Amino acid sequence: MTITPPPSSDATRLVTPAMLVLWLVLATVPLWIAKVGLYPYLGIEILIWSLYALAFNLVLGTAGLPSFGHGAYFGIGAYAFGLCQFNVVANLWVCLVAAFAVAGLAGALVALFISHRRGIYYAFMTIAFGQIFWTLAIKSHGITGGEDGLLKIARLPADFGVASFNLNDNVAFYYFVLVLFALAVMAMWRLTHSPYGRVVAAIKQSETRAAHLGYNVWIYKASIFTLSAAISGLAGGLFAMAQLAAFPDVMSLHQSGYVVMMTLVGGGLVSFWGPVVGVFVFLIARDVIGALTNAWMLYFGLLFIAIVLFRPEGIAGAVSAAFQKHSLIRRQGNSAMRLLFGGERWR
Amino acid sequence: MALIEAAGVHVRFGDRVVLESIDLAVPEGEFHGLMGPNGAGKTTFFNVLTGRVKPSRGKVRLDGKDVTGLSSHRIAAHGVARSFQIMTLFDEFSARENVTVGLPAFRARGFDMRHAAASDPGFAESALEILATVGLADKADVRAKDLSYGDRRALEIAVALAQSPRVLCLDEPTSGLGSDGVQRLAALVGRLKGKLTIVAIEHDMEFLFALADRISVIHWGQVVARGTPQELQQNEWVRRSNLGRFA
Ligand SMILES: Nc1ncnc2c1ncn2[C@@H]1O[C@H](COP(=O)(O)OP(=O)(O)OP(=O)(O)O)[C@@H](O)[C@H]1O
Numbered sequence: 221m222t223i224t225p226p227p228s229s230d231a232t233r234l235v236t237p238a239m240l241v242l243w244l245v246l247a248t249v250p251l252w253i254a255k256v257g258l259y260p261y262l263g264i265e266i267l268i269w270s271l272y273a274l275a276f277n278l279v280l281g282t283a284g285l286p287s288f289g290h291g292a293y294f295g296i297g298a299y300a301f302g303l304c305q306f307n308v309v310a311n312l313w314v315c316l317v318a319a320f321a322v323a324g325l326a327g328a329l330v331a332l333f334i335s336h337r338r339g340i341y342y343a344f345m346t347i348a349f350g351q352i353f354w355t356l357a358i359k360s361h362g363i364t365g366g367e368d369g370l371l372k373i374a375r376l377p378a379d380f381g382v383a384s385f386n387l388n389d390n391v392a393f394y395y396f397v398l399v400l401f402a403l404a405v406m407a408m409w410r411l412t413h414s415p416y417g418r419v420v421a422a423i424k425q426s427e428t429r430a431a432h433l434g435y436n437v438w439i440y441k442a443s444i445f446t447l448s449a450a451i452s453g454l455a456g457g458l459f460a461m462a463q464l465a466a467f468p469d470v471m472s473l474h475q476s477g478y479v480v481m482m483t484l485v486g487g488g489l490v491s492f493w494g495p496v497v498g499v500f501v502f503l504i505a506r507d508v509i510g511a512l513t514n515a516w517m518l519y520f521g522l523l524f525i526a527i528v529l530f531r532p533e534g535i536a537g538a539v540s541a542a543f544q545k546h547s548l549i550r551r552q553g554n555s556a557m558r559l560l561f562g563g564e565r566w567r
Numbered sequence: 568m569a570l571i572e573a574a575g576v577h578v579r580f581g582d583r584v585v586l587e588s589i590d591l592a593v594p595e596g597e598f599h600g601l602m603g604p605n606g607a608g609k610t611t612f613f614n615v616l617t618g619r620v621k622p623s624r625g626k627v628r629l630d631g632k633d634v635t636g637l638s639s640h641r642i643a644a645h646g647v648a649r650s651f652q653i654m655t656l657f658d659e660f661s662a663r664e665n666v667t668v669g670l671p672a673f674r675a676r677g678f679d680m681r682h683a684a685a686s687d688p689g690f691a692e693s694a695l696e697i698l699a700t701v702g703l704a705d706k707a708d709v710r711a712k713d714l715s716y717g718d719r720r721a722l723e724i725a726v727a728l729a730q731s732p733r734v735l736c737l738d739e740p741t742s743g744l745g746s747d748g749v750q751r752l753a754a755l756v757g758r759l760k761g762k763l764t765i766v767a768i769e770h771d772m773e774f775l776f777a778l779a780d781r782i783s784v785i786h787w788g789q790v791v792a793r794g795t796p797q798e799l800q801q802n803e804w805v806r807r808s809n810l811g812r813f814a
């Protein structure tokens with residue numbers, strides 16, 4: 221008999237010990253990253269992709285909905301940030317809100333069409349919509365700059381009224397992103413442990429039962445998708461600042477696949493932190509293995525296949541299983557496969 | 568007046584007629600049994616009562632109010648709960664959480680994203696009370712998928728009870744249970760009898776005849792016989808379906 225852990229006090233906390241440790245470690249990164257042969261910009265990328273992957277995992281891990289076109293919302297956030305500063309007002313806060321809101325709006329629009337679906341049908345529709353947004357980004361040359369991208373996006377200063385911080389320096393920008401990341405992590409942690417988050421997790425396990433308990437399954441699926449798209453858009457806005465530009469390639473199916481890989485490799489299906497683990501492994505592998513061979517993606521792809529086949533709970537799941545003799549996180553069949561093809565979700 | 572009522576319910580899947588015309592009126596507090604051969608359409612009828620399937624013709628009324636074609640979450644919110652023939656639990660959740668999600672008080676907070684669900688001890692307490700009524704109090708923290716088959720059957724009912732329903736629809740609650748399990752379940756359902764309106768599909772006729780106030784026999788998409796257990800013992804349909812064993 222397996223006993224679930226007693227509702228750990230972490231579930232009721234806004235800030236958990238794990239978060240504090242992570243933030244403290246991340247806060248020291250600019251002090252040593254250059255010494256280990258890496259560079260501060262990688263830290264920025266890791267934070268932004270972690271935020272994106274955590275947002276993505278609200279849909280994939282928490283709600284069990286396979287979304288394979290999530291890059292669209294990340295990209296829309298990036299364009300919204302740039303277009304806002306060019307056409308509306310060059311204010312950091314307004315433009316970040318725009319990135320969040322416009323991506324959320326796009327997510328809500330898509331959610332309208334897909335939220336009655338599950339499993340592979342859901343997956344196909346997210347891909348189709350992702351491709352539509354990607355094509356629009358490439359074809360609307362006059363607005364987005366097409367394949368050339370939307371260039372000359374500025375890192376607007378972070379203005380707090382009393383003080384204003386210039387973010388042009390990568391270290392300053394890193395700390396700015398870290399603060400937003402920390403706030404977003406707190407919000408998403410709380411969200412997944414709130415009654416709303418528990419209902420979404422219940423719907424993942426049985427839409428039928430949830431509906432017969434009086435929950436409007438459609439609204440929950442649509443809203444979690446919209447929220448996830450909005451937070452992905454916020455990450456996209458930060459990415460536009462990081463790159464000083466917005467490009468359509470992040471919206472491609474190919475790049476949408478990256479966030480899926482990161483999340484599954486890290487263990488997003490069983491752990492809140494899985495996506496963050498996956499992003500670290502992915503981006504560091506890209507830079508470290510990528511420095512040795514052009515075919516780094518081949519090795520990462522092999523790792524991905526191995527994990528999906530043999531360790532569906534991902535790195536985070538495997539590590540926590542190794543720490544606990546009587547593993548609480550048991551192998552759940554092939555959860556990655558089941559998500560797509562299995563259970564009632566497919567019917 | 569009947570608390571839950573079906574009138575002329577007709578269901579077709581493609582060109583296959585599953586329910587021809589079903590009438591049923593269950594007054595408040597009655598325990599109404601449904602029986603019939605495999606594939607007779609009993610589960611389909613439950614699906615109509617609980618909003619999962621829209622009937623092509625006919626009406627479903629709850630407390631006199633027309634609820635035909637309302638979606639399942641609406642009908643559930645009106646106080647109709649069901650258990651499932653094929654167990655449908657939140658497998659990764661503990662027994663306690665399964666029940667918690669069923670509580671109307673929890674549902675009322677279903678869009679609360681700002682507070683932690685676990686920070687409200689009221690939910691856990693109510694859930695524990697309900698688990699105690701089905702004999703699962705000591706297994707509250709066991710994951711649903713790790714419970715024994717019999718305990719899962721009991722949890723099926725506990726989740727439905729969590730809704731504090733007015734009408735409880737049980738779809739073959741004893742299915743797959745051994746004789747001990749059936750006895751335990753009969754005792755549980757016996758305790759519920761009279762407290763709420765129950766419609767129960769059952770193949771185990773000993774179970775049904777001991778508990779039901781009235782029984783309807785469904786065959787060929789219609790109710791072919793209806794009456795109290797005593798009346799039905801003489802019925803040819805019931806005799807044919809092997810009741811002789813118990814009579
Ligand atoms: N969604 C559906 N689409 C098509 N046919 C269906 C559907 N649901 C049920 N049926 C068919 O309707 C018939 C009645 O099924 P139902 O499950 O209601 O029977 P039942 O009386 O509950 O049988 P059992 O005693 O085996 O549970 C079956 O032949 C079944 O295949």
Ligand SMILES: [Mg+2]
Pocket residue numbers: 609610611652738
């Ligand atoms: Mg049935």
